[in-house]
Amino acid sequence: MRRTLKLSLFVLVLLGLVGGSAAYFLAQKTVTLTVDGQAREVDTYADTAGEVLADEGLDPASHDVVLPGVDSVVGDGDTIVLNRARPLALTVDGVRSDLYTTALSVDGLLDELGYRAEDLVLSASRAERLPLDGMDLAITTSKDVTLLADGQQRVLTTTAATAADLLAEQGIALSETDRTSLYPDQPLLDQMVLQVTRVQVADVTDVQSVDYRTVETPDPNAFVGTRTVTQKGVEGEQTVTWRVTVTDGVETGREQVGTAVTTPPVEEHVTVGTKAKPAATATAVSATADGLNWAALARCESSGNPRAVNPAGYYGLYQFSLSTWRSVGGSGNPIDASADEQTARAQALYARSGAGQWGCGRHLFG
Secondary structure, X not given: OOHHHHHHHHHHHHHHHHHHHHHHHHHOEXXXXXXXXXXXXXXXXOOEHHHHHHHOOOOOOOOOEEEOOOOOEOOOOOEEEEEOOEEEEEEEOOEEEEEEEOOOEHHXXXXXXXXXXXXXXXXXXXXXXXXXXXXXXXXXXXXEEEEEEXXXXXXXXXXXXXXXXXXXXXOOOOOOOOEEOOOOOOEOOOOOEEEEEOEEXXXXXXXXXXXXXXXXXXXXXXXXXXXXXXXXXXXXXXXXXXEEEEEOOEEEEEEEEEEEEEEOOEOEEEEXXXXXXXXXXXXOOOOOOXXXXXXXXXXXXXXXXXXXXXXXXXXXXXXXXXXXXXXXXOOOOHHHOOHHHHHHHHXXXXXXXXXXXXXXXXXXXX
């Protein structure tokens, strides 16, 4: 090959190399990359924002924010912003939600969510940064709650998170039996009403009488209808235990839970006549030693019939009412007693109350 031809070829190759190097260096650009607020300059040959991020080892997740978009072409001097999202378990007044945020701090998150009040109660400092792997954050807002307790009604402005927190804040202690209108761990919301109901349960005792039992013994020597008390009965005593429920000072329940006899009753013993009575006669009025004409009174009252019955409720020779008969010691019905007994009872009535007991009382003196 001629020397001049070789020289020409060399010059052409050299020019190609120089031109390619110039083009390569001309394709390089400098962009500003801001990641989570931290900016730095990056020299790159990448054409798009996504390629720049990939070259820097950054792979945006679905909740991350990239400006401009990953497919946008970038030139020299452009800025790429990547705000990475943090998972957040957020509880506001007891209500939990899971979300993602690109805020870098708790304070920035509050601005992002619109919580700008200064009296919020937070589980973390406002200045605390949000880590990439997320965090749990509880926010308690101020709310107006009506509290009904111990006879008072108050409207309170509070940042207590739950009903139990509000009671603790107000120094209200609950017994095991007290009740509240809200569950202790129930979140408090604005305009809620929390009512405390005081419930007391106590055992009380009551002393009551116990009836005695009557034991009857047949007496063949006494006429039918005759009853004689040989041992007087005495009532006993028992203690009854009640479980009493008092709600806000008013008794609302009473349940018997026990009974104990403290003094046993004494039985009453009575002999009961079984001997048949002699047949009654219409003329059987014995002579009496009191000088009164009981036969004449009997004839006027009952025609002298020991078994006479007046439908108005009077019985026997002297027309006793049952209550009057018993008041002078009689038992049963006067018509079942002998004439002698009826006369003896009539004499007892006269001695007590005089002849005015009978409409025919004047016959006693004739």
